[in-house]
Amino acid sequence: MNKKKIVATILIALGFLVGLIINVVLLTKDFAPLRIDIVIRDFFYNIRGQKYGAMYWTFRILTEFGFLYAIIAIWLIFSILVKFDRRSLILGGGSLIVWLINTVLKLCFLRIRPDESLRWMLETSSSFPSGHSMSAAFLYVILTYYIINSNRSKKFKISFSVLCLTILVIVLISRMVLGVHYFTDVLAGFSYGVMCSGIAIIIDEKLKKENFTFLRNVLFK
Numbered sequence: 001m002n003k004k005k006i007v008a009t010i011l012i013a014l015g016f017l018v019g020l021i022i023n024v025v026l027l028t029k030d031f032a033p034l035r036i037d038i039v040i041r042d043f044f045y046n047i048r049g050q051k052y053g054a055m056y057w058t059f060r061i062l063t064e065f066g067f068l069y070a071i072i073a074i075w076l077i078f079s080i081l082v083k084f085d086r087r088s089l090i091l092g093g094g095s096l097i098v099w100l101i102n103t104v105l106k107l108c109f110l111r112i113r114p115d116e117s118l119r120w121m122l123e124t125s126s127s128f129p130s131g132h133s134m135s136a137a138f139l140y141v142i143l144t145y146y147i148i149n150s151n152r153s154k155k156f157k158i159s160f161s162v163l164c165l166t167i168l169v170i171v172l173i174s175r176m177v178l179g180v181h182y183f184t185d186v187l188a189g190f191s192y193g194v195m196c197s198g199i200a201i202i203i204d205e206k207l208k209k210e211n212f213t214f215l216r217n218v219l220f221k
Helices: 003-028 035-047 054-066 068-081 086-109 131-148 154-177 183-209 214-220
Strands: none
Touching: 003 183, 035 154, 035 183, 054 068, 054 131, 054 154, 068 086, 068 131, 086 131, 086 183, 131 154, 131 183, 154 183
16 A cells, blocks of 8 residues: 555544544534533634624634635646646545535534624524534645645645645634634534545545546547
8 A cells, every 4th residue: 555545544444443433522512512511612603803804804804714616716727737637636536525515514413603793704504513623624734735745845744734734724614713612613613524524635646546627638639
């Protein structure tokens, strides 16, 4: 087994294991907030200040890097740079599948979000797992994987990877600062997103061996 498959296997195993543990624990509690949810929720409520202040606008803007429009924009820019090869398919198709899986999970669990009066943005879907966290985990882990395995300079690889992982962490934190998710929502979303990224890496390796160029041939023939 090569290094890439080992990395993919680790991502799948860790993501699945953490997600499974959270699911089992929450199911035994009927998805009521855990003690850690309450502690972390109150911590962010105490430090975030007043609504429409600096922290509100900072996290209200940065949280969108895990939302649909930002994902589409990033996918389009990335696809143009790689000329719509297999990586474009993996990133775009994977992001769509992750969104669909998250939607199904939300409908299955129907966890109620934190107190509406303390939320800093409107959300109408259920709370578990966090969609922004799940989508961001998949997107930025895959982007990091692709850049690390590119022909770019070491300095660029490190800088880009740090940027992607920093954005990911900020998106995760933003969901709790804005009061729309509990910690376990975010952790589960992150875990499932990481698991999906591991699966995507294995698929990517398979398509690479087959010299997959469908999108490029359609758009640039």
